[in-house]
Amino acid sequence: MSEFILQILNGLDKGSAYALIALGLTLIFGTLGVVNFAHGALFMIGAFCSVTLSRILSASYETVDPTQKDFLGNPLKVKSTYMESWLGPDIGGAIIDWSVPLAILFSIPIMIAVGIAMERGLIKHFYKRPHADQILVTFGLAIILQEIIRGFYGANPIQTPAPEALSSVAQLGGALGLEIVYPAWRMVYFFFALATIGGVFAFLQFTTFGMVVRAGMADRETVGLMGINIDRRFTIMFAIAAVVAGWAGVMYAPINAPNYHMGMDFLVLSFVVVVVGGMGSLPGAVAAGFLLGILESFASWERFKVFDGLDQIIIYLVAIIILLTRPRGLMGKKGVMED
Amino acid sequence: MTNKLTRRGVLKSGAVAGAGVALPTIFTASSASAQAYTNEPTGSTVTLGFNVPQTGPYAEEGLDELRAQELAVEHLNGEGDGGCLNTFTSKALKGNGILGKKVQFVTGDTQTKSDAARASAKSMIEKDGAIMINGGSSSGVAIAVQGLCQEAGVIFMAGLTHSNDTTGKDRKANGFRHFFNAYMSAAALAPVLKSEYGADRRAYHLTADYTWGWSQQESIAAATEAMGWETVNNVLTPLAATDFSSYITPVLNSGADVLVLNHYGGNMVNSLTNAIQFGLRDKMVNGKQFEIVVPLYSELMAAGAGKNVQGVLGSMNYNWQLDNEGSRAFVKSFGEKYGRPPSNSAQTCYAQTLLYADACERAGTFNPCGVAEALEGFEFDGLGNGPTLYRADDHQCFKDVLVVKGKENPTNEYDTLEIVDQTPVAQVTYAPDHPMFGGAEASLGTCNPGA
Numbered sequence: 108m109s110e111f112i113l114q115i116l117n118g119l120d121k122g123s124a125y126a127l128i129a130l131g132l133t134l135i136f137g138t139l140g141v142v143n144f145a146h147g148a149l150f151m152i153g154a155f156c157s158v159t160l161s162r163i164l165s166a167s168y169e170t171v172d173p174t175q176k177d178f179l180g181n182p183l184k185v186k187s188t189y190m191e192s193w194l195g196p197d198i199g200g201a202i203i204d205w206s207v208p209l210a211i212l213f214s215i216p217i218m219i220a221v222g223i224a225m226e227r228g229l230i231k232h233f234y235k236r237p238h239a240d241q242i243l244v245t246f247g248l249a250i251i252l253q254e255i256i257r258g259f260y261g262a263n264p265i266q267t268p269a270p271e272a273l274s275s276v277a278q279l280g281g282a283l284g285l286e287i288v289y290p291a292w293r294m295v296y297f298f299f300a301l302a303t304i305g306g307v308f309a310f311l312q313f314t315t316f317g318m319v320v321r322a323g324m325a326d327r328e329t330v331g332l333m334g335i336n337i338d339r340r341f342t343i344m345f346a347i348a349a350v351v352a353g354w355a356g357v358m359y360a361p362i363n364a365p366n367y368h369m370g371m372d373f374l375v376l377s378f379v380v381v382v383v384g385g386m387g388s389l390p391g392a393v394a395a396g397f398l399l400g401i402l403e404s405f406a407s408w409e410r411f412k413v414f415d416g417l418d419q420i421i422i423y424l425v426a427i428i429i430l431l432t433r434p435r436g437l438m439g440k441k442g443v444m445e446d
Numbered sequence: 447m448t449n450k451l452t453r454r455g456v457l458k459s460g461a462v463a464g465a466g467v468a469l470p471t472i473f474t475a476s477s478a479s480a481q482a483y484t485n486e487p488t489g490s491t492v493t494l495g496f497n498v499p500q501t502g503p504y505a506e507e508g509l510d511e512l513r514a515q516e517l518a519v520e521h522l523n524g525e526g527d528g529g530c531l532n533t534f535t536s537k538a539l540k541g542n543g544i545l546g547k548k549v550q551f552v553t554g555d556t557q558t559k560s561d562a563a564r565a566s567a568k569s570m571i572e573k574d575g576a577i578m579i580n581g582g583s584s585s586g587v588a589i590a591v592q593g594l595c596q597e598a599g600v601i602f603m604a605g606l607t608h609s610n611d612t613t614g615k616d617r618k619a620n621g622f623r624h625f626f627n628a629y630m631s632a633a634a635l636a637p638v639l640k641s642e643y644g645a646d647r648r649a650y651h652l653t654a655d656y657t658w659g660w661s662q663q664e665s666i667a668a669a670t671e672a673m674g675w676e677t678v679n680n681v682l683t684p685l686a687a688t689d690f691s692s693y694i695t696p697v698l699n700s701g702a703d704v705l706v707l708n709h710y711g712g713n714m715v716n717s718l719t720n721a722i723q724f725g726l727r728d729k730m731v732n733g734k735q736f737e738i739v740v741p742l743y744s745e746l747m748a749a750g751a752g753k754n755v756q757g758v759l760g761s762m763n764y765n766w767q768l769d770n771e772g773s774r775a776f777v778k779s780f781g782e783k784y785g786r787p788p789s790n791s792a793q794t795c796y797a798q799t800l801l802y803a804d805a806c807e808r809a810g811t812f813n814p815c816g817v818a819e820a821l822e823g824f825e826f827d828g829l830g831n832g833p834t835l836y837r838a839d840d841h842q843c844f845k846d847v848l849v850v851k852g853k854e855n856p857t858n859e860y861d862t863l864e865i866v867d868q869t870p871v872a873q874v875t876y877a878p879d880h881p882m883f884g885g886a887e888a889s890l891g892t893c894n895p896g897a
Contacts, residue, residue, distance in 0.1 A: 109699060110695065110696060110698075110699055113695040113698070114692065114695060117691045117692045117695060120691065121689060121691075121692075175857060177858070178766060178767075178777060178781055178787045178860060179777070179778060179781045179782065183857065183858065184858075185857075186858075257501075257505070261505075261506050262501075262502070262503060262504070262505035262506045263506045263746055263749065263750045264712060264715045264716075264750040265750070266719070266750065266751065266752030266753075266754070268752070268753075274723075275725070276723075276724065276725035276728075286699075288698070288724070288725055289724075290723040290724055290725070292723070293691070293723070362689070362723070363688055363689060363716050363719065363720075364715055364716070364719060364750060364751075364752070366503070366712065368503065369688070372686075372688050403692075404691075404692045407692035407693060408692060408695075408696060409679070409681060409696060415655060415682045415684075416655070416682075416684050418684070418687075418692065419684045419686060419687075
């Protein structure tokens with residue numbers, strides 16, 4: 108029983124990342140009609156926002172310690188952080204320790220800037236071009252972005268730990284009399300994803316801006332004829348989608364050490380999530396994200412594993428079945444992807 | 447516009463174009479036939495091909511290999527401080543190139559993909575005239591490139607390749623490996639594991655699903671079972687996996703008290719990180735402290751895994767902290783040039799380049815068959831690993847193996863691992879026809895000089 112619950116938790120955890128990325132993808136497709144293959148790169152840039160802030164906060168100066176030797180036998184240069192020197196080891200150390208949560212704020216202007224630059228600088232020129240052109244150009248952009256990150260940060264993964272207080276395991280099964288332990292940060296990630304998804308839905312549902320955007324998604328031309336600059340709002344939505352993907356990456360950094368390729372690892376899966384959920388359907392993207400995350404988790408569990416590698420293909424098998432039986436996806440609008 | 451295409455015209459154009467395309471091959475063929483062997487150097491220089499991952503997940507490792515290869519060329523040409531030329535027991539190298547020819551090199555990008563690695567090696571051999579190929583960070587790549595070099599008639603001096611197959615069932619007469627292998631890792635680790643964790647342990651294996659992973663798992667399972675451990679389960683994980691949480695959670699209730707991660711590179715960084723996140727190292731199972739073992743370490747991986755490696759045992763081919771004359775000379779030379787200590791992949795590429803050059807000098811020729819003969823059965827010291835034998839039967843180097851542990855209190859970014867034991871070569875030596883190495887059917891074949 109406890110293993111079963113653990114696999115559900117694993118699935119929700121994986122699904123959180125899928126849902127956050129797919130949510131942004133769907134927002135962009137629903138508003139701008141663009142198939143954005145560079146969206147995974149936004150996730151990766153978000154993760155590197157964590158790395159960058161962590162490095163900024165850990166900026167250090169060197170002092171020579173003559174009592175110790177380095178690998179060449181010279182006096183050892185010992186690094187001390189400015190943060191701890193200025194604010195003392197307690198406060199300075201705590202700020203460094205909490206660099207990943209702080210990166211949520213740090214990433215907002217960066218992701219908005221990257222999102223707007225991406226949309227205004229490149230993607231807007233491909234609105235009226237076929238989807239194949241959009242895929243090619245955004246895929247190319249994704250490769251360029253990841254190579255830029257590799258150039259700056261190298262190819263090795265960079266450990267970016269969660270705050271010490273959230274690095275332990277949480278005891279969850281007490282009430283059920285089960286022994287269930289789960290990493291605290293993964294629980295944080297799940298609840299953070301839920302809060303972000305809830306925030307995006309509330310923004311679209313309960314604000315005037317959101318109402319206009321939803322109207323534009325339904326009928327862009329009519330909204331435009333009413334004198335509303337829908338293009339500007341859609342650009343803002345692109346920036347919001349970039350921030351959502353960036354946050355998914357920021358908070359994912361302690362789960363798996365960020366590397367320049369991580370965006371690509373999630374990109375294709377997230378597209379499948381969007382297709383399974385229904386192109387343009389925000390609730391569909393979220394539901395499919397969690398559903399496929401759980402399916403993938405169970406497929407890698409030995410008890411359900413029919414053959415090795417099932418977990419690597421289960422999502423695609425489901426996508427094939429969905430596309431054959433319900434081309435519009437689980438919650439897609441009638442007519443979309445059905446012609 | 448009038449369409450002037452005619453059947454006759456197309457045929458003529460085709461014939462001319464065909465001849466044009468064939469021309470370089472014709473010239474290559476005739477010039478090659480004048481050579482005694484592939485890419486026989488005729489001018490004042492000799493070209494070596496360094497095939498390392500310059501892009502992709504092992505690019506950092508490839509970069510370090512390239513640093514070491516450049517340093518080796520520098521030393522061969524008499525530049526710099528000479529490095530291990532001063533400590534090498536063979537005194538054939540004089541710092542005047544190889545056989546009087548100045549050494550130059552070309553590089554290729556393996557991308558850690560077999561097809562890309564073969565293509566870059568082929569290009570270096572056919573277009574740049576490389577007479578030897580060295581480098582790489584994956585067994586799949588090493589086996590593929592070794593096969594290509596055998597066909598092309600050049601020597602392959604493998605870089606980082608740890609699968610038993612490289613000098614086992616896939617061994618080749620033109621291929622040589624200085625790096626240790628999975629069997630040696632297991633044989634070196636087992637006694638240390640027994641003394642540290644006892645003989646009564648239950649091990650759960652997570653294994654990368656490709657040639658190296660299978661090889662490593664088979665070796666470590668055999669070695670640990672021989673000393674009394676029980677293998678509870680072995681789960682193959684896809685090479686593309688990034689989140690190992692679904693593979694880790696079943697370990698929690700499996701009754702195992704040791705997790706063996708037969709993973710390398712990014713796989714290892716992620717699986718170890720995930721295992722630590724799930725609190726495995728804080729668990730008590732069967733009345734014992736739960737332990738994690740990583741059979742193959744590299745400094746770059748350890749840096750990637752950060753503090754997660756602390757206290758975790760593994761093995762290495764070489765570590766810059768190894769205290770012998772050759773190691774000190776290499777670390778000094780490398781450290782002064784690049785401001786960092788060398789990785790074990792860098793050291794193996796440096797040693798391989800010098801060993802190749804030395805074999806040419808001793809053989810008095812660049813002919814791959816002469817070079818191979820000079821390398822076979824060659825005993826040497828002074829390159830960093832201590833006394834070493836290049837065994838003739840399978841072209842595998844035999845030397846002491848290092849057992850290392852993630853350092854608990856590192857003093858700087860390079861101080862991630864500490865040497866806990868140096869297993870004597872006798873304990874890691876096996877018969878050339880060992881079943882894990884292709885058995886009696888495994889054969890080097892015959893040397894191919896090409897041309």
